[in-house]
Amino acid sequence: MIESVFKSIMDDKEPIVLYRRCLSDVKFQIAQNDELENEVNENSHSSAKILELTVDNDVVHGIYEGGLKTWECSLDLVEYLSIKSKEINFNGKKILELGCGSALPGIYLLSTQHSICVDFQDYNEHVxxxxxxxxxxxxxxxxxxxxNISELDILEETNCLDQLKNSRFFKxxxxxxxxxxNLYSNQEKYDVILSSETxxxxxxxxxxxxxxxxxLKYPNGVAYIAAKTIYFGVGGGILSFCQLIEQDNIFEVNVVYTKTAHVRREILKLSFL
Ligand SMILES: C[S@@+](CC[C@H](N)C(=O)[O-])C[C@H]1O[C@@H](n2cnc3c(N)ncnc32)[C@H](O)[C@@H]1O
Structure with missing residues (x-):
């Protein structure tokens, strides 16, 4: 099954709706694949492990880094991009989403902009x-x-894979x-890097x-990093990330979006000094 997860209504334009695959379906497919393989090879072992882990844990460091579900800041980043797409011209740009998981920010740009190339990276191949x-x-x-939301036909999906030629995937x-x-020249680098909850x-x-x-392409490349100010229990967050950027003294950082919640959420914009 697929579900609608994001809806943005801007002016009198058609609303922008994003869909994602249901987590229960993903888990069912992992379980089914393991059953079909019926042998303990490296892949089936790790998929069973991921299935087991995702029942109670968001992240298990070094094994599963949380990409199966959609995290809150990912929707913040989509909202920010949808508001800014009036003034930022993404057309023709080369984009990379790091730690993409369900990848809604990159998908938002891919589905609304022209002549755009979006590459995706996630820690886990399964994701x-x-x-x-x-x-x-x-x-x-x-x-x-x-x-009209309906069942996702995996066979039909497989036939469509050649339509993904504008994207590359890195695990x-x-x-x-x-x-x-493989970014040998500045020209091959990315105009925009997106990343949420990473x-x-x-x-x-x-x-x-x-x-x-x-x-990131020099000098006009820009990175948008959406995150919580602090991640309790793990120690990271906006503060630690900004300290590192400040020490390195290569990027200017601006907070371009803030959401007040139980834990405050922000989007940082990194541009070369
Ligand atoms: C909490 S999930 C966020 C997923 C997605 N961006 C979202 O906001 O819904 C963190 C993501 O960061 C990536 N990640 C974390 N640590 C990583 C590492 N050391 N190397 C590569 N990717 C990593 C994983 O791909 C994972 O999907």
Whole structure:
């Protein structure tokens, strides 16, 4: 099943609606795949483990980093992009969403802008295959007609994969991602980097920052990082991330969006000094 998760109504324009695959369906598919494989190879072992972990845990460091569900800041980032798309011209831009998970911010741009190239990265391959790619398809080529939400046909989805040619998908740790991205010249780098709820872990913040620093086009590239001010129990958050940026003295940081909630949420805009 798919569900509608974001609706933005701007002026007299058509409302913008985003869809995502239901988490229960993703878990069902993981379980079904394991049953079909019927052998303990490396993949089936890790998928069973992910299934087990996601019942009670949001994140298990180094194994599952939370990409199966949609986190709050991801919707903040979609809202911000939808408001700003009037004044920021994303058309023709090269975009990277880091730690994408359900990837709604990148998908929002992919489905509303022209001649755009959006690449997606997630720690877990399962997340890319079972959540990110299906979500891209149901918001583009398989988009429900007139809000009619129905079952997602995996076979039909597989036939549509060649329609994803404007996107690349990267799995694994941020450590070493810069090499894998193959960005030899400034021209090949990204105009915009998006990332939501990815600065919760103090150990990972420098790795994420290095990818941003190396993959962003100089001098006009911009990164939008949506996050909570503090992640209780894990230690990361806006403050630790900003301290690192300040020490490095390469980027200017501006808070461009704030949401007051039980834990305050912000979007940081990073641009080269
Ligand atoms: C809490 S989830 C957020 C998912 C999505 N951006 C959202 O807001 O709904 C954190 C994401 O960060 C990524 N991540 C965390 N640590 C990582 C690491 N060390 N290397 C690569 N990716 C990592 C994972 O891909 C994971 O999906």
């Amino acid at each position: 890319l295959k079972l959540v990110t790619i299906p979500n891209i398809l149901i918001n583009t080529v398989l988009r429900p007609q007139s809000g 694994g740790d941020w450590n070493g991602l810069t090499d894998i991205l 600065i919760y872990n103090l150990d990972s913040i420098p790795k994420l920052y290095n990818v941003i620093k190396n993959a």
